[in-house]
Each structure stands twice: as structure tokens, then as C-alpha cells.
Amino acid sequence: MTNFQATQPVASEMLVKMVQKKRLAHAYLFEGKNSHDIEQASIWLLQALFCDQPKDELPCEECNSCKRVRAFQHPDVLVVAPDGRQIKVDQIRQIITSLSTSSMEGGYKALLIRQAETMNSSAANSLLKYLEEPDGKKLLLLQTEMNARILPTIQSRVQTLHFLPVSAKRMVELLTESGIAFSLAKDLSFLSETLEEAKNLAEQEQFLNLREAVKKFKSLCDNKQDKAFVYVGQNLQKQVNGKEFSDEEKRNNQEKVLKLLTALYEEELKEKPSAATAIEAINEAKARMTSNVPFQSAFEALSIRLLYGK
Ligand SMILES: [Zn+2]
Structure with missing residues (x-):
């Protein structure tokens, strides 16, 4: 066995x-x-x-x-x-x-x-x-x-x-064995309950673009670049709420962005205690979105929190 x-x-x-x-x-x-x-x-x-x-x-x-x-x-x-x-x-x-x-x-x-x-x-x-x-x-x-x-x-x-x-760790192992790059495999493990789901996501170009946009947004915020604010409206917003998406897809995209961003900061928690503040800010953005604040406004506000801590 x-x-x-x-x-x-x-x-x-x-x-x-x-x-x-x-x-x-x-x-x-x-x-x-x-x-x-x-x-x-x-x-x-x-x-x-x-x-x-x-x-x-x-x-x-x-x-x-x-x-x-x-x-x-x-x-x-x-x-x-x-x-x-x-x-x-x-x-x-x-x-x-x-x-x-x-x-x-x-x-x-x-x-x-x-x-x-x-x-x-x-x-x-x-x-x-x-x-x-x-x-x-x-x-x-x-x-x-x-x-x-x-x-x-x-x-x-x-x-x-x-x-x-399947545990997240095992999922990463299985995904990399099947030829998926380690860093993508890890992100997929944050977002998927099953191996099938992860493999399906890995093949969707829209998801890969969304993931790139989230990573870019995070890196702009981490490097204290003011561009993070406009990046929300110019790019992230399109990957999440573009015209091609149905309402349900938009909701799914928003959920993925929040989940992935949270997971990425959670990973840094051990080495960077300041990541806790970022997670708190993401939770606030999530709460705003739940009470019907549009994604773009919630994330613009989030970028300001992450950039300037206020
Ligand atoms: Zn036999």
C-alpha cells in the first residue's frame, strides 16, 4: 500500500x-x-x-x-x-x-x-x-x-x-510532481479544496492573470510604491470585475483575491510580524465589501492602509 x-x-x-x-x-x-x-x-x-x-x-x-x-x-x-x-x-x-x-x-x-x-x-x-x-x-x-x-x-x-x-503540504507535492511550478502550486493549495480543483485552476488563463495581478499589487504595497493605489483601478479591478465575467464569477474572483492575499501575508507572519497588520487591513476590506462597498473602493482604501499604515 x-x-x-x-x-x-x-x-x-x-x-x-x-x-x-x-x-x-x-x-x-x-x-x-x-x-x-x-x-x-x-x-x-x-x-x-x-x-x-x-x-x-x-x-x-x-x-x-x-x-x-x-x-x-x-x-x-x-x-x-x-x-x-x-x-x-x-x-x-x-x-x-x-x-x-x-x-x-x-x-x-x-x-x-x-x-x-x-x-x-x-x-x-x-x-x-x-x-x-x-x-x-x-x-x-x-x-x-x-x-x-x-x-x-x-x-x-x-x-x-x-x-x-488532501493536506495543503501534500497538495503542493502532488502538484509539483505533475509539473506545476512550486510557487504556483503553493498558491493553488491556498485556494483549492481538492487536487482536481487546483489542477483546473492551473489551466485557466483568467486565474493565472488574476494571480499575477494580486502578486503585483502586494509587491507594490510591500515596496511602498504609491502606484499601488492606481494599480487597483487600472489593473486589479479588470481582472476581478471585467465585463466578461458573470456576477457569480466576479464574486468568486473577489473571494480568490482576498483568500490569496491573506494567505501570502500569513506565510510571512513568522519572519515579519508586521504582516499581522496587513491581514487585519485585508479583513477590514473584506468586511466593507460584505456591506456592499465596491471592490475597487475597498481595495484602494486597502492600498493606502498597506502603504502608509492608516
Ligand atoms: Zn500482484
């Missing part, structure tokens, strides 16, 4: 016990805001079904079958993922038909459903029918970061394993 034992002590212990005692349920739901660990645990559980040379009943993770499972090239592991934004009923019907045929290699047959919360209601109902009459050596594994969106009737027929959210 190389990849998730340390970060998921409870889930991994439960999995080991179930596999060793050969007490597998016919359907599992792996849920939590941690797609990385959920994926690793899914692969491990699937390997446990197919491993050629288990050690103490646990998958070796090295044999041909384990490797094929990890590469999703095992003929008895079926996978469903959203087609566009949804998993549709035809996808579920089709895959359940394939699941019902006997396994290619004489053992288990498994179905992995990614982002199970995206099943539309007819897809979910179709799956429910299958769950009501499970058969033989079949294992169904649902993954989700949004447990609340899974039908209660489905939840009651699967065994749920909860995965802890």
Missing part, C-alpha cells in the same frame, strides 16, 4: 482487514475530497482481486496482473467516467451488460465508476436496479468527492469508506 497508507490510516487499515479476511462487500463507495488517494486505494483494491502472487493475502503490486490493473489494461476491470458532464443511462446499461458476462480470466469482474455523483437520475436508477440484485464474483467501486450528491438509496446499498482531505 505504497501510496495512501500514511495519509489514510483508517481507510487503509479497513481495506487491509477486508482483503486479508476475504470479506469483501459487493459494492463500495470511496468518498472524500482527495481524488488522488481515492484513485490509489481503488487500484490497490482492484489489484487485490486479481494479483497472481499475493503476499499475506495482499496484492504484490508487481506481478503482471497487478501491473495491468494499474495501467487499466486488465480485461476484467471495466471503467465508467462522465461523458461530458454526466454519466448517462446508456453508459450504465451497457457496462452492466458487460459486467454480467463471465470474467475473461475466470475470477472476479470489477466495475469502477469515476465521479459517481455525475450519474444523472436515470443512470443512478439503472445502477440501483443492479445493486438490488448483485451477483457472484463481481465488485462495484464508486468514487466521489461529493458524497452528498449520491442518491441515499445507492448509499444504503454500498459500503462507504471515507478518505481524509
Whole structure:
């Protein structure tokens, strides 16, 4: 259990016990805001079904079958993922038909459903029918970061394993491993609850521009450059409230600016006690915005506080 034992002590212990005692349920739901660990645990559980040379009943993770499972090239592991934004009923019907045929290699047959919360209601109902009459050596594994969106009737027929959210430190590690620069990875970790969310943000040009503008604003303030005041109106304002944004996007942008700026100052707290004053000033700007002061005015006032301390 190389990849998730340390970060998921409870889930991994439960999995080991179930596999060793050969007490597998016919359907599992792996849920939590941690797609990385959920994926690793899914692969491990699937390997446990197919491993050629288990050690103490646990998958070796090295044999041909384990490797094929990890590469999703095992003929008895079926996978469903959203087609566009949804998993549709035809996808579920089709895959359940394939699941019902006997396994290619004489053992288990498994179905992995990614982002199970995206099943539309007819897809979910179709799956429910299958769950009501499970058969033989079949294992169904649902993954989700949004447990609340899974039908209660489905939840009651699967065994749920909860995965802890990814820590900020671990998120930075995973993001840099996937090729994202360290400084961007750190900022993404301040703003994202899940790895998916962070990766999506990293690909949005609008977000990258917004982040640049926040950093520039902070650096002007830190270096006591009066330009910080006009920078709000000339640049930051456009990145946050530009015409191209919907009202909801504008609110999201404002929230990101406040969060990122706060996090950047929080990082400096250890070495620079004066950062506490900056955080206080940001909180005041936030409070003003909550009572309907426009973003630009609130941030112009903030720039003055950060520049001159008043
Ligand atoms: Zn193996």
C-alpha cells in the first residue's frame, strides 16, 4: 500500500482487514475530497482481486496482473467516467451488460465508476436496479468527492469508506510532481479544496492573470510604491470585475483575491510580524465589501492602509 497508507490510516487499515479476511462487500463507495488517494486505494483494491502472487493475502503490486490493473489494461476491470458532464443511462446499461458476462480470466469482474455523483437520475436508477440484485464474483467501486450528491438509496446499498482531505503540504507535492511550478502550486493549495480543483485552476488563463495581478499589487504595497493605489483601478479591478465575467464569477474572483492575499501575508507572519497588520487591513476590506462597498473602493482604501499604515 505504497501510496495512501500514511495519509489514510483508517481507510487503509479497513481495506487491509477486508482483503486479508476475504470479506469483501459487493459494492463500495470511496468518498472524500482527495481524488488522488481515492484513485490509489481503488487500484490497490482492484489489484487485490486479481494479483497472481499475493503476499499475506495482499496484492504484490508487481506481478503482471497487478501491473495491468494499474495501467487499466486488465480485461476484467471495466471503467465508467462522465461523458461530458454526466454519466448517462446508456453508459450504465451497457457496462452492466458487460459486467454480467463471465470474467475473461475466470475470477472476479470489477466495475469502477469515476465521479459517481455525475450519474444523472436515470443512470443512478439503472445502477440501483443492479445493486438490488448483485451477483457472484463481481465488485462495484464508486468514487466521489461529493458524497452528498449520491442518491441515499445507492448509499444504503454500498459500503462507504471515507478518505481524509488532501493536506495543503501534500497538495503542493502532488502538484509539483505533475509539473506545476512550486510557487504556483503553493498558491493553488491556498485556494483549492481538492487536487482536481487546483489542477483546473492551473489551466485557466483568467486565474493565472488574476494571480499575477494580486502578486503585483502586494509587491507594490510591500515596496511602498504609491502606484499601488492606481494599480487597483487600472489593473486589479479588470481582472476581478471585467465585463466578461458573470456576477457569480466576479464574486468568486473577489473571494480568490482576498483568500490569496491573506494567505501570502500569513506565510510571512513568522519572519515579519508586521504582516499581522496587513491581514487585519485585508479583513477590514473584506468586511466593507460584505456591506456592499465596491471592490475597487475597498481595495484602494486597502492600498493606502498597506502603504502608509492608516
Ligand atoms: Zn500482484
